[in-house]
Amino acid sequence: MEVGPTVNYPLPKNYLEATEKYSSQVKIVELPDGGLTLTGYQGGIPFPNPEEPHKGWRSWQTFGIAICRT
Numbered sequence: 001m002e003v004g005p006t007v008n009y010p011l012p013k014n015y016l017e018a019t020e021k022y023s024s025q026v027k028i029v030e031l032p033d034g035g036l037t038l039t040g041y042q043g044g045i046p047f048p049n050p051e052e053p054h055k056g057w058r059s060w061q062t063f064g065i066a067i068c069r070t
Contacts, residue, residue: 015045018042018043019044019045021042022043023044026040027039028054028058036054036057
């Protein structure tokens with residue numbers, strides 16, 4: 001198997017604009033059963049700079065949404 005060079009593809013301009021516009025509106029809600037969910041997500045990267053609390057979960061949501069939307 002021949003493997004080519006790594007290629008970086010920039011995110012679309014509208015995706016980055018949505019990140020800037022909407023990321024401050026995204027919140028994590030703790031569910032009664034201990035789970036977590038998002039509210040306020042409109043588009044773009046939900047947590048461009050994940051931080052505590054729930055830093056790992058925020059990172060996972062950012063990765064998961066980016067994979068599903070691109």
